[in-house]
Amino acid sequence: MFTATYVAQQLLNGIVLGSMYALLALGMTVVYGILRLINFAHGALVTVGAFTFFGIFVVLGWPFALALVAALVVGGVMGFLLDLVGYRKLRGGPEVSLLITSLGIYILLENFIKLLATPQPYAFRPPAFLVQLHNVGGVAFRTVDVFIVAVSVLIMVAFALFVKRTKLGIAMRATAESVEAAQLVGIGVNQVVAVAFVLGSAVAAITGFMWGAKYGQISYDMGFMAGVKAFVAIVIGGIGSIPGAMIGGFILGLVETLAVGFLPPGFAEYRDAIVFTLLILVLLLRPTGIMGRKEAV
């Protein structure tokens, strides 16, 4: 039936996809933890990052590292602005207002990109060294796969250290637990939320680059499903848990890839349906996810 190399190949693809979901889930869960906001606009930052890189590296022909840094910076700045202009005023009101606004912001960004870049998809050619093909024991992969997994792990470790060791990181966890108590010890909640948005959005922008480099194509609507699935990953991992978000991301990437790889050929087009069926099953059987605590209704 399936050979060992085929299985290894699928696992590898699943881990690569999972790394990207994990990165997105990370940024989303930090914001969710503090504001209880499913930030739909998070997915738009993926698109923004991909197009920023594309514009600078492919269109302008500037160096790779510069384009990468630019994507990071643009993502971070956008995150800051969205928080400042879009969400800050709505804090403390009904949670659903934040959700609706984030939908509006997503649509705004997506169509703004559509307007600038036209609706057609673009072939995304990363630098040659990233697309170089390798073969280890029959398992084929490109440098970009290694890049994605390595950078993702790096970001996740750095983030784990940040929330564990730095004062700002500890303050972030404290704010997620109780905004009022955080204010009472002198934490500027606006500042903490802004940092969460900036970091999460910058990481999402980098993920956009990864996504384009991995799949070779970018389009104005590429970020939507990625963003929504990142939230599915959070639910699987357990809402409110940072390690849970990462684990959930990897599980989701693996399930999605393996389902497509091992189900009969006709099922490939059901991959999104499979993801959401998994979501509904998790909500039915274990609503707290893998690592999560029970969340008050």
Next chain:
Amino acid sequence: MRRWTSLPGGVKFLLGIAALFLVLFIANSTLNRYVLHVITLIGIYSVATTSLNLTNGYTGLFSLGHAGFMAVGAYVATLLTFPVRLRIAYNLPLLPSFLGGPEYQWPFLPALIVGGIVAAIAALFVGAPVLRLRGHYLSVASLGFMVIITTLAKGLKDLTRGAAGIQAIPRYTNIWWVYAWLVVTIYVIWRLLNSSYGRAMLAIRESETAAQSQGIHPMRYKLLSFVIGAFFAGIAGGLYAHFARSIRPYEFSFYMTFHIVIMLIIGGAGTLLGPTVGAAIVIALKYVLKPVEEGLGIYGLVEIIYALMLIGVMLWRPEGIAGGVNPLKFLMPKRKGGS
């Protein structure tokens, strides 16, 4: 003569209907087909938005799967009414025999209602696991449901013709069908809100914990409002299919849901007439701006304006446009001891 405000609600409702149909009658005999087309479309979206209002506006749940329920209604109703002589040609052999099989073409009204019922049953299955959790889960799970439905519509080619969609649907929908259903939708929701069920739903929106302490079982009411909302979404889907005369899976996308959400928010969630006002504004704007967008080649302009309107309303006028000046306020249930 008695003042308008002193008339009982039921009388006002009937007078309102009479006035509505008088206006429609005059419109129908004086306006051109293009304008009538727009008016009909506004009616269809009003049904959809009003039904979304039941879940999103009155109970504080936030469903993003409305286009999914519309898709269910649209496909079911279409399969039932699809002309027998075209079924072979259009290669739609999978219609189960208990739904008439390949030999029987349903009349419009029962087909619509069955479409609504199937959508309601789907809502029961999605809602039951998700509604006991925090509202956010419902948003994402219902969005997921919509994705599942559209993927199925794409995948079950023997039933739906896949991505190609179904064409040559009989054009049954007209201005009368649509506005009759709008009246029915508003009437049902009005009656519901004024019943003990409605008061329970509003109590849940105010505070679930407080509602629980009054012996209200939130799950039951949330599910009910979700299911009834889905039923009318299914009806709207069926009306839409027999209006557009062709349906494709990707039409029932996130954007359709988004448009309905915008109509609701702009019109004013939690008001009876708000959804209709919102639908009229949003659709009229589209017909004004679409030529501009295409003429200037700036694709995405309409959506950008919608998005800005949505964000603007959320930031500066969260009660919506009709929220403050609701002419049908008298239909709202009275709060105990309230104004």
Next chain:
Amino acid sequence: MPLLEVDRIHVYYGVIPALVDLSLAVDEGMIVALVGANGAGKSTTLKAIAGVLRPRAGRIRFRGQDITRLGADRRVRLGIALVPEGRQIFSTLSVRENLLLGAYHRRDPEVKKDLEWIYSLFPVLRERMHQVAGTMSGGEQQMLAFGRALMSRPKLLLLDEPSLGLAPLVVREIYRVIEQIREAGITIFLVEQNVNMAMHVADYMYVMEAGQLKMEGVPQEVMRDEDIKRAYLGG
């Protein structure tokens, strides 16, 4: 000039008034107690002073500066720290992390020294340094809440029912520390149900009823009032 002046504030929860035209003052170096029945508005008063709630009318001044519009985090920086009702420690963080967050706004090198001071006030906190705060006993959590507030080096410490739900021995321990804190030059504004306790430590006393001030004075004087005696000391 008093350290803290509350000047005719009105505070609402939605449309329900919780504080009506409330004025009071706290002088530097004192322990001032605020007593009153359940629901009188004591916690609300402290929250308004700490900046968690905003008064709809009236002013709050701290060391002469108008702080009515400042957020809670800014007031901490000026030297106001609240140990809230129910403690509100960060239950998923360690004891040490909780204490360090108390000094969140501080950049000075004395943070380490203050940490040592807290550990000497509450030796149990040193033993439990790395324990997750949510797993500690109620008394230990109260000490942690104290320690966390002290880490901000407040000039004014607001205490909301520090003895609530604690065993008599722990209560005595807490009050021993309150005296020590005063000796360190920190002014204390204390809400207390346990009027006996409050009477003994306080230099001055306010009595609240239904969102308004009912009486004020030195404790012995206030307690001579027949109504107050009946209400709080059971006759």
